[in-house]
Amino acid sequence: MPGTVGRVPTPSAPNPGASAGPGATGAATVLAHPWADTPLGPPDGWDPAVRAVVDLVLASPVPMALLYGEDLVLLYNDGYAELIGDRHPAALGQPAAEVFADLWHDPAAGQVVTRVYRRGEPYLEREAVLPVDRHQGGHAEPAVFTRGYSPVRDSTGQIIGVLTVAAQTTQVTQQLQSLSDFAAALSGTLTLDDVARVTLRYCLHSFDADRVSFVVDEGSAWRMVRRVRGELLDEADERLPPLWRRLPADSAVPNAVTARSGVSSFVGDGQPLRDSAADRHDEKIRAIASLPLRSTVIRGALTVGYQAAHPWSPAERALLAASAELVGQAAERARRFETQHGTAQLLQRSMLPEQLPDLPRLRIAARYDPGVDGNAAGGDFYDAFVLPTGALGVVLGDVAGHDVQAAARMGQVRAALRALALSDPRPDAVLGGLDRLVASLGTEGGTHELFVTVVFGVIEADRERVTLASAGHPAPLIRRCPAEGDPVAEYVEVPPAPPLGLGGRPRTVTVPFRPGDTLLLFSDGVVERRWQDLTAGLTGLSAAVTAASSGDPRALCAVATAAVPGATEDDVAVLAVEHAVKPSRSARMEVPAEPTAPSRVRHWLTAQLTDWQVPEAVVGAAVLCTSELTTNALLHAGTAARVEIDLSPERLLVSVADSGTRGQVTRAQTDTLSSRGRGLGLIEELSDAWGTDPTVRGSTVWFEILIPPG
Structure with missing residues (x-):
């Protein structure tokens, strides 16, 4: 049992100036173990969170061990090797139940570790008196141990093991448990x-x-x-x-x-x-x-x-x-x-468009969130552009992979699609040309493993219709908002076709796209989750979009990315287009990075909304929230910001964009508002929807307030 058996070394005064690591030899020996023959697998394939915990264990002067997987396979540092005595080095990479077979069935041993692994609850045992292998006089002597256990999670949040910290005294019991929790918490930092x-x-x-x-x-x-x-x-x-x-x-x-x-x-x-x-x-x-x-x-x-x-x-x-x-x-x-x-x-x-078209009757928004750990370029892409006919072309695609090569292929496909659409905007013709391009790229690269899906549509606002074609991509969703009755979201039945490069013949479908409707294109990362049926994800997305407070594109992008619970390892891309009932009014202000900027924003916004005859209650809430967001952007980004407002008959949308945030703003649920963090709490209370969007440089925080009828 980790921290409960083995030879007890003679205590010695620690030397703070000494190296805190386990020694190059110890670490090298551990990493050189044939892990490929164990449930951990080869080190180059370890989950980033697992690798982080291993680094912490090997770097610690305190006895530590990682018990991995269902078999609780042992990986430990030099301090832990001293504790288990003669069981080392044979214990390395072996199931804990086999290494400590003589103690594993003791309630204070194997049951404790198993409970931490199954329930995900940390455990601290103070002054546990257990027999250890002290080969003096030919018998085992009892010794007092303090043991701390914490669950270890992988990048998806699933428990994959137990981290244990052990010591033979109780002088720093609470601090040892805290150190174990500290190590586990640091392993999840990015x-x-x-x-x-x-x-x-x-x-x-x-x-x-x-x-x-x-x-x-x-x-x-x-x-x-x-x-x-x-x-x-x-x-x-x-x-x-x-x-x-x-x-x-x-x-x-x-x-x-x-x-x-x-x-x-x-x-x-x-x-x-x-x-x-x-x-x-x-x-x-x-x-x-x-x-x-x-x-x-x-x-x-x-x-x-x-x-x-x-x-x-x-x-x-x-x-x-x-x-x-x-x-x-x-x-x-x-x-x-x-x-x-x-x-x-x-x-x-x-490789994504910095600016989407600004049209009087079509409001457009998009969102992209990197999958995995955000440490790689992905292949999801979106685009929207005005065609020579005056119609709007919209596209969302997915090139398989999370590396620079996938991003480069994505750039090629996106550029080729726009070029094809500008010469012949028919969706089936555009995807047919792309199919030949992807097949050519596969041949030139000597691989047939290119996997590219895409959906392309042409929106004709004057004719109130949209024509769509798909190559292996999830069907788009339209949120319809009739003059009478509640909104409803429905998937468009696009004729099926294989992914690009396989010689498919995409076909088109044309459906009504009336004022008040919103079209939503999305990548499979929005609806796919491990261990969950795809139908459940599609149903969850449809329900969330139906229940949204409005059809505003930016709000729907935020709703879509959060519609299906659980972490995803894939990229997430969403593009939304609303056919506005009436043209909206918009204005923007460039905000310098100086102390008087929030005050200037308040005066400008108040004057602009008053001139537009926005209800006084909406003006007050919008000015307060915008002032807080501007202050937050200038404080944490340290750069100039841009405030944009868009007013439609149904809602007021305000966004504040910076160009240098060091951290990502996270949605906060809070009842107590502090002087420095109150901006997020105020937005929760005063707006109908809000969110954050990453941009090419920096980030954008936005909120939406619905306009009361009449």
Whole structure:
């Protein structure tokens, strides 16, 4: 049983200055194990979350083990190898029930691990007295252990194993459990914002500190974020990007000093922040520990401070060193992810249209969300363009793959489709030409594994109809809004045809598209979920679109992407076109990145909506929400923003776009509104729908308020 059996090593005082890793030999031995012969499979095929947990285990000086899969196969570090004694190295890669067969049926052993794995609930056992293999006198002696277990989840959120942390004393029982939870939480972080949030929360509570700060390099300078005891953060605050403060390269802040030197420092009593205090919270700090992040691609440091004198015990220094080691590993992964993610997403979005057509009777919106972990370019694409006949061409397609090659093929298909449509806009002719192109690309590339699906339509607003053709793509959905009766969403029965490149002959169908109707094109990532029937996904999408508060394209895109519960590993693309009952009115304002900008936005928006004779209640709510979103964009993006408003007889749509957000705004449900995070709560309360859309650069936050009848 992990942490319950094995030889007990003689305790020794930890050395905070020593390397916190398990040693190159130990890590290399573990990774060189033939994992391909176990349920884990070869390391190059491990799920990113599994790989992250393995990195944490191997980097930790604290005894740790990962028990993977239904068989609970063991993977552990050097500290854990010392605990299990003679069972190592044969235990590596073996089921825990076989390794600890003599103890596995004990209620305090195998049943505990199995319960954590099945129920997903962490477990801490204090002062467990269990027999261990101490070969002194020829018999086993009891020893006192503290054991912490946490469930480990893969990228889809499914429990795939158990992370265990073990120790032979109870002096830091709660901190050990927190360290186990901390490691599990860090394994799920993707960005430096995520790492900062998890780290500050953990250190403030686990060490009962008065101040915690975290600094990382940013080119030739530094950026730092901190938390102090007593800060009231509601759910909205926690989900917003942390407030980073920029520091010069030669800053005297202890974090920066430690990050530059790479040497830990501990002050038990004094004025460690006297020369760098930012406010009264810093001035009160008397004791501080500052530890560097051990990483090859990022420099940084972690500090924990107290307002009273604080003796830093050897055990506490070791725990801080272990925490900093975990943070360093997570920060390194985050830096790599952000670099790769930015490149992949810029490539992906640069191939999508930056601007969709602005037409008086057709309102258009689109949304693209990357699948997997967002760290690769995908093949989903959409487009909308005006044809020589005056009609609107709309397309949504899917090129299989999540790599640069898939994105390049997507760009070729999208460019070819637009060229074909501009010469002959008939949907069957366009897809027929694309079929020949994809077949040619497959032949030139020496592969017949190209899998491309696409749906193309021509909307003629004056004739109130849309003509569609599909090549292996999910059928489009139309939300019909009759003059009398409730809205209803129905799938268009497009004649079936195989994916492109297989010599199919797509056929067309023409259906009515009247004022008030909205056409929705979507990729299979919207409705497909693992372990769920496709029919359930299609039904869920139809029901969600039917129940939407309006047929506004942007709102329907948000509704569609959230219609089917559960995570998806595929890209998600949606394109919506509304045939407006009446033309809408629109205006925009460029907002400079300066303190007076929110006030200017409030005055401009109030004047514009009043001139349009918008009801006073709607004006008040819209101005308040827009002011908060503008402030949020300027605060977290640090760049100029753009405010756009669109007024139709049914609703007011307002969007605020920035060009440099460091983090993604997340929908927040909150009852308590704080001064900094209240914008999200206000939008929840005052709008009928809201959401966020990624753009080629930055992101857009929007909200919709319905206009009362009359």
